[in-house]
């Protein structure tokens with residue numbers, strides 16, 4: 001998964017995040033990628049926090065998608 005934007009000629013960094021699904025609390029290993037510049041920026045921590053807060057595992061994401069279809 002990519003956090004933020006990586007420009008064409010920008011160096012990217014790979015890192016691991018401890019992710020928990022915000023719905024079922026299942027642990028999901030998160031291999032993440034972002035640009036080197038962004039990794040050192042202040043908004044990085046905030047984005048990671050937001051990302052963690054809203055993270056859904058594959059199963060919950062599918063459920064949500066199906067629910068949406070039924071409701072619409």
Ligand SMILES: [Zn+2]
Pocket residue numbers: 021022023024025026056057058059060061
């Ligand atoms: Zn889940």
